[in-house]
Amino acid sequence: MEEFIRGFVGDVTRVMSALPVQEIARAINVIQAVYERDGRIYIFGNGGSLALATHWVSDFNKTVFSHNLESHTRRFQAIRLPSTEEELSAWANDVGYEMVFAGPLQNYLQETDGVIAISSSGNSQNIVKAVELAKRRNVPVIGLSGFDGGKLNELADVKIVVQTEKGKYEIVEGIHAVILHLITKYFQDYFDHQLARRTAGA
Amino acid sequence: MPKRLAGSYRRAEGPSTAPARFRQGPRTGDRRGAPVDWDKLSLMILVRAPLRISFVGGGTDLPEFYRKHPGRVISVTIDKYVYVLVNPTPLVDKFTIKYQRTEIVDHPKDLEHTRLRAALLDLGMVQSGLEVGSFADLPAKTGLGSSSSFSVALLRGLHAYRGRSLSNRDLAEEASRLEIELVQEPIGKQDQYAAAFGGFNVFQFNAHGPVDVSPVLLDYRKRSALEEHLLLFFTGITRPAASVLTEQRSRVEEHFETYVAMAESVGEFARRVLEGDIRGMAHMLHEGWLRKRSLASSVSSSVLDGLYEAGLSAGAWGGKILGAGGGGCLLLLAPPSAQAAVRRALEGRAAQERLAGFKEIGVRTVQSGTDLVYRDQQPPVY
Numbered sequence: 180m181e182e183f184i185r186g187f188v189g190d191v192t193r194v195m196s197a198l199p200v201q202e203i204a205r206a207i208n209v210i211q212a213v214y215e216r217d218g219r220i221y222i223f224g225n226g227g228s229l230a231l232a233t234h235w236v237s238d239f240n241k242t243v244f245s246h247n248l249e250s251h252t253r254r255f256q257a258i259r260l261p262s263t264e265e266e267l268s269a270w271a272n273d274v275g276y277e278m279v280f281a282g283p284l285q286n287y288l289q290e291t292d293g294v295i296a297i298s299s300s301g302n303s304q305n306i307v308k309a310v311e312l313a314k315r316r317n318v319p320v321i322g323l324s325g326f327d328g329g330k331l332n333e334l335a336d337v338k339i340v341v342q343t344e345k346g347k348y349e350i351v352e353g354i355h356a357v358i359l360h361l362i363t364k365y366f367q368d369y370f371d372h373q374l375a376r377r378t379a380g381a
Numbered sequence: 382m383p384k385r386l387a388g389s390y391r392r393a394e395g396p397s398t399a400p401a402r403f404r405q406g407p408r409t410g411d412r413r414g415a416p417v418d419w420d421k422l423s424l425m426i427l428v429r430a431p432l433r434i435s436f437v438g439g440g441t442d443l444p445e446f447y448r449k450h451p452g453r454v455i456s457v458t459i460d461k462y463v464y465v466l467v468n469p470t471p472l473v474d475k476f477t478i479k480y481q482r483t484e485i486v487d488h489p490k491d492l493e494h495t496r497l498r499a500a501l502l503d504l505g506m507v508q509s510g511l512e513v514g515s516f517a518d519l520p521a522k523t524g525l526g527s528s529s530s531f532s533v534a535l536l537r538g539l540h541a542y543r544g545r546s547l548s549n550r551d552l553a554e555e556a557s558r559l560e561i562e563l564v565q566e567p568i569g570k571q572d573q574y575a576a577a578f579g580g581f582n583v584f585q586f587n588a589h590g591p592v593d594v595s596p597v598l599l600d601y602r603k604r605s606a607l608e609e610h611l612l613l614f615f616t617g618i619t620r621p622a623a624s625v626l627t628e629q630r631s632r633v634e635e636h637f638e639t640y641v642a643m644a645e646s647v648g649e650f651a652r653r654v655l656e657g658d659i660r661g662m663a664h665m666l667h668e669g670w671l672r673k674r675s676l677a678s679s680v681s682s683s684v685l686d687g688l689y690e691a692g693l694s695a696g697a698w699g700g701k702i703l704g705a706g707g708g709g710c711l712l713l714l715a716p717p718s719a720q721a722a723v724r725r726a727l728e729g730r731a732a733q734e735r736l737a738g739f740k741e742i743g744v745r746t747v748q749s750g751t752d753l754v755y756r757d758q759q760p761p762v763y
Contacts, residue, residue, distance in 0.1 A: 212749035
């Protein structure tokens with residue numbers, strides 16, 4: 180048992196130590212820019228990746244500011260797509276599963292926004308369709324992918340690929356969660372710092 | 382910060398898909414007295430472009446230099462903006478252009494505003510019934526790149542009005558083409574790139590091939606520390622940028638080695654930025670400023686030298702006159718403990734020189750480039 184656990188932890192550690200640090204930094208810059216222009220961030224993925232997206236939205240819209248919620252009047256506007264199960268099933272049933280993200284995204288997307296797409300393989304048709312829509316409108320796309328990055332990594336402006344052998348979903352998805360938490364923590368510290376500066380200046 | 386007006390408009394569907402009737406801008410109906418079909422109009426668009434602070438390498442973005450040796454510039458955009466508003470005026474069969482003055486003409490060729498005239502003619506936007514206005518947080522000619530920020534904002538606005546979305550790179554290139562080729566301004570490309578991309582960047586200008594854009598990935602702690610050391614003063618002197626640059630351009634060959642040294646220093650400056658070595662940055666700004674002063678007689682003046690010296694004597698670590706030179710803004714890096722003394726010294730000096738417009742400008746750095754911040758209702762099939 181211990182051997183199995185050590186083996187898994189070892190795999191995770193090796194992949195973690197090869198993360199594209201510069202791309203993660205660029206993702207933070209993209210999000211910073213969206214905040215400055217009061218835009219929205221749309222995030223989506225399939226299965227476990229959709230759960231990651233939902234978790235991140237909750238952290239990003241609230242936890243980032245939670246130390247001083249009342250002091251931060253302008254907060255992030257992060258939205259998971261589709262935002263309701265009804266939309267998901269309507270697009271899938273009426274139009275096709277490949278439109279479950281691009282369909283809702285089309286309703287919302289504006290020039291000031293940003294997009295985070297999560298796909299371990301990077302090749303999910305519905306993810307690729309939504310990313311292509313954002314690209315056509317010159318909206319910046321952060322791609323969180325795994326394995327060899329797939330099509331998502333080719334298309335994304337910010338290419339965060341968690342490189343593993345094909346099929347290592349458990350490692351890719353786990354590390355995606357870590358990266359998303361890293362981004363949340365960065366902005367939490369950033370807004371705490373801003374508040375401290377404002378208070379010191381007052 | 383401009384506020385999104387929720388739910389007030391339909392969204393654009395992709396670039397350059399607008400039907401031909403939108404591409405020429407609004408039409409007022411073919412017959413005199415025909416009713417205006419508002420559904421066929423592109424509606425109001427507001428674009429915002431940031432100004433920038435250029436640290437080192439300015440001048441190496443001139444083609445006289447970068448065609449022979451890669452030019453490099455490091456700059457950051459700041460929270461002072463130029464705004465361009467584009468609006469149809471279907472009941473006024475004119476071009477109405479509002480900036481420091483107002484021009485109302487029948488055809489863009491009659492405009493005196495050189496860049497607007499060139500942009501409208503180049504895009505074939507000659508159908509009257511169009512209004513363009515520009516607004517800014519700061520006056521022109523401050524050395525903060527505002528004229529190129531205007532061009533980038535204008536092009537983003539005019540293209541959006543015609544149903545097109547441009548990438549930052551295409552936007553920077555189009556703005557450079559407008560200013561350098563069409564209007565024949567004696568300037569480089571750094572400001573168009575700075576405004577279009579936004580943030581802290583190193584730009585490399587190559588003889589062949591595209592401009593390399595490398596973001597300087599600075600975390601908030603180092604960015605804040607830099608902002609806390611950064612003082613910016615408008616000298617009250619507006620500079621004749623074109624004349625400074627015309628002289629400078631004609632003498633690039635003569636000073637070629639100085640330009641090489643300026644371009645080469647950009648990498649070292651970027652390293653100091655990343656290390657948070659603000660004193661080291663100040664030292665390099667000072668050296669860069671001395672180099673720049675040697676490039677054309679009009680870059681500095683006794684008044685500017687006097688202000689800069691007053692700042693250094695009061696405890697600033699280093700700095701420079703921003704932009705082409707000859708006037709505009711003075712940038713200083715100074716430890717927080719010395720800033721009160723620096724302010725007093727500069728205000729005293731400015732009063733002595735009777736610089737009525739002298740003023741400090743508080744700045745923060747920003748990450749976002751030129752944004753379409755508001756768009757009124759879209760044509761439905763757009």
